[in-house]
Amino acid sequence: MARDNDSGRCAPCQAAERERLSAPPPVPGPFWEHEPVRLALAGRHLGRVIRAYRHHPYHGRTPLPQSAVAAWLGITQAQLSRVENGPPVVHLDRLIHWARLLRVPEQHLWFSLPGQTPPTARAGVERPDPQSVTSVKTAGPVTPPIRLDAATTASDQGGGITDRRQFHALAALAGIATTGFPHLFDGPADAPLSIGMDQVRQASSLVEQFRQADTVAGADQLCDIAVRVHSRLSSWATKATYSREVDAALQAALADLAIETAWLAVDSDRRPEARPYLNEAITRARIADDPRMEVRAFAQLALLVRDAHPGESLHSAEAALRASAGWGTPRLATLLHLRTAHTYAVLRDTSSFSRAMAKARRELERGTSEDDMPFLHFVTAQEVRGIEGLSYLALGRADRAADAFRAITESISPAFRRNRIYYAVQLAGAQCRLGDINEAARTAMDALPDTCQVSSRRVWRHLAEVRSSLAQAQRPTARSREFVDAFDQAVSR
Template sequence: MVRAYRHHPYHGRNPLPQTVVASWLRITQAQLSRVENGPPLVHLDRLAHWATLLGIPSSRLWFALPHLPTAATDLATKNHEEGATTNRRQFHAVAALAGITPTGCFELLAPRADPPPTVGMEQVRYAGSLVDEFRKADAEAGADTLCDIAMQVHERLSAWAAKAAYSRSVADALQSSLADLAIQAAWLAIDADRRAEARPYLNEAIARARIADDSRVEVRALACMSLLLREDRPGEAVHCAEAALRASAGFTTPRLRTLLHLRAAYAYATLRDTFSFDREITRARRAFDGGSHEDDPPFISFVTAQEVTGIQGLSYLALERPDRAADCFRAVTGSPSATHRRNNVYYTVQLARAASQHGDVGEAVLAGMRALPEVGQVRSGRVARLLADVRSRLAVAGRSAPPALNFVEAYDRAMA
């Protein structure tokens, strides 16, 4: 579309130079060239997301737009009808929990606050700081509590950034900060078990990172995309992990390589490619042996020895080896991480799943009972769904193994 505009006869015999149009878009000529000459977009969900954002009539599209509103759409509609993009009271409550201090920039999130006419580095730093604050709040409040709030904040900041003027020096930093915020919203959607809502944020993050030529943010987005796709589209998940490895070649650290090889290993296991899984899990363990590094990005702090073993266990589950998966989860839960409570609960539930699939009802019940009082406190829809799956399996097993019914009854009481 941009190229067609540049070559339109309205502009005369010669097309508008890329340098001129790039300056309007606040990107470089090289970036605009990649936009115009890159491979055609084929992902319908990304196309549908952009068509919705741009308000393109369905009659002008060769594909159908989804008609079922998501929870985020419902919430955004509700807020719009109330004349507010952000639920101020709800955000203030979580802001207090996260330690976000009321500053002049904080007022940008007020429901009826006018967007600033210009954006400077102060606002960019503020947008970037929100990522850290949401990460801290996630550990305290859980994704179920924060997901809608993060989506609303992202929408608000993206809206005022789109309308405001800013210098070329601010442009790339702003794109990177908004991309980071989009990735954080996507992660919260994944952990809240609202996976369908996560991908548009990651698509946006990748686009913003490429506009800003920010490989570090792009790698984080690709790693999160691989996590999102690893069960439903494992082939794409492998490609995302491999693309992240290539993009990070100039600045990668052992822990970052560990994470990306783990992403690929799980996806290969889902594809039932045992050879490639073994290769990637071996590479992940070798990279992990390289230790931590001062350049490790903050988002990989969860990549611990327990996480490596846990992902190996998840991969064995995907390969239909619940016996070996249970061994891995047993090792993880036997020496839990002191700083990653949610992961401890998650792998305890996975132990219950693996044991129930292996036919060890006794261990499944014990693990399920250990996890039950914790699940409500970590507020992770993803973990809650997995525990519900354990309950369903043990309800069936209870016909021949009465102890399983003890867990079913305890689960039902807790949920009630």
Template sequence: MALPQTVVAGWLGITQAQLSRVENGPPLVHLDRLAHWATLLRIPAPCLWFRLPDQQSWPVASHVNRRAEGAHGGDRVVERGEQAVVAANVEQASSQGGGTTDRRRFTVLAALAGLAASGHTYLLPGSSAEVPGNIGMEQVRLASSLVDDLRRADAAAGADLLCDVAMHAHSRLSAWAARSSYGREVGDALQSALADLAIEAAWLAIDADRRSEARPYLHEAITRARIADDPQVEVRAHTHLSLLIRESQPGESLHCAEAALRVSAGWATPRLTTLLHLRRAHAYAVLRDASGFSREMTKARRELERGTHEDDQSFVHFVNAQELEGIEGLSYLALGRPERAVQSLRAITANPSPGHRRNQVYYTVRLSEAAYQQGDINEAARVALDVLPAVREINSKRVSQHLAQVRGSLAAPQRATRASRQFVDAYDQAALA
């Protein structure tokens, strides 16, 4: 769900009408306002296309690389520090000195400005605020509200732009929990809130295709949830862990979903149970167990037919008929049955879910992949070309990597067609990889 314009406008000290003009009107040219936001968010000067008031020289545009090649050719994590905020920076200006504000990066700027405007600058990268001696329920409520803010910003801007911000906030609040004093009630609530924040950081890492960074957060979340005796948070962690390891460890993925079913027995809502059966169905498909897949899909359909519930947790909001079709399609791909995958995935594009755009784009990309595996090169290219602009907008490395794989397949000269060459040329011009 996108952030309401009235809320964002209040954060930035402008009216809703002014914000609407920023988002939908001509390029943003009020440099004094941009300079104020950049200073507030401690964005390094070299990452801005305009000069700050106290800056003597023009900045040199640069990009932040999340990873660098190690001494032996492997990847190493680059120290982030203040550079984490660069992920939420405005678009670089053109060589002629002009430029427009990227709408989704603007949303992230607004979300971060909201933290600063609320007096929570200690959560922003680069902050040197000291760890408080005592923690009360106010800090716990902050951690909980931060998860909601990150989920809304993720829906609007994509995980690529938020992953480092979430990890930094988690690190800062974890330091509070480790070094500050608090009572039992606050301690249990803080453990649950930090577990939820760790799950959100893990999800953002998954969608940003930084999967190796996600698992420690989920293991931590399970531990914190058990310390706080919070089964709902524990189930969320197991559910995400099942997703994370499905391709690499499908057997363990099955056990994670089973553990979540066991812990949630007696209180799980139909949509939560649907999601857990879908996790198991897909894991069975990766294991090439067609009967196990079919059994779990039947259970998932039965639960989904029971409808929504007032106790549904926010993280299952995406579980609907389209998601069921999507998991079925991906499972048929894993089972080596692309023709059935095309049927399921095409049903999603024919009946889209407006509130879940990223999933819609993701499954459309996978439809292109399924069509290619079926041997329909022209259909694969047509679908990929149609979805290309949307993939560029949602800032999900997980999605863009799948489209990159489609591009690699369609670029093979022995299977080239006019449609495939058209898509490959458009993809390369977009420099999406």
């Protein structure tokens, strides 16, 4: 080997290896201590990390070509060039996906990988104490200001599940309130004079804060807050000045927030409000050249317009499939095929529904991937059965729908508690359609306490439809009357 060859491999071997690489190769630990790589990591700029990775001497005298690395990352060579030379990537989905793909050691990262220790804990940085935030002010009556220390006291004194859930919800909301934007919830709405990358990172972190809060507080308590936060940030982005490199990152962060706001509007049964956010998200994702964000927005749009505009729903799902070609994971493909299957059922196209469901099941059988975007966690075998059940309802096959919903409620993971409640209510609705009044009332009665614990108007609306069907039954039973009374009492509290 030549004297200046410090890679440990001869030139022909290096060339042969470069040609056959279809994925990032394993690299030794000292690889990440190379000065350009170390400085890029310290600068929290994954694009520069990727460029330093490509130019590392370990790969030989010639850098890895952008085209090869772009193929690993699921983007084009032109997109990788913009990632390396543009503003830092702030979208957490991409950061996690690319860090895992390149096998960047966890201790070198400035963000947490799922299942790993948070970077602040690794670095010994103190986190804000949720109890130091005395109140969280919101945009409306949904979540009134409540002292967190009062919620803590109630929980410590045995206040029960509701108090503990309220405390965790308030803690999550306090996390949103302390993300670095002190005037998102109250105070003057004056826009900052300029926006930098630190503020973009803080804005990007809001989406994860909303997701965490949603799991404990529910959409009803969060939707108005998300609407106000989105309005404030969008207004600031319009009025403030910022560099060209900040622009793409800011657009991606605002697109992510718009998608989350749209979902909260859907789950709180405010569907008409969701459409403008998704339209905005698609536009911002394209400005930011972020296909992953665009696919998420189209997938959500397909769900939103399915019943009112099934043709547009199909076009949206197909657009997402095209945009994800080449980099989409099996789980993402499963979700998109489920979207098309349900829409075909709404259109009463049985054969197309069956073909789409078959594609969804084939993709699901391919398993999960480390590259799955975090929002896909709910795409499981139970969710496939659930969409199948909803589709059978649309096709007028309440018997097959009931079988699907029953299987879900008996086997779904505790991690998907809201889905279990939702499909239990759907089971009661299917049993009503079958004329099994007693079973429908029993199922609905079992679901009522859990429904009271989740803040989802969408679930409540479906349960109210079951209540209406049972109240109007030609031959009411003692069990059906018992549920109607229990439901009415729950609503009047």
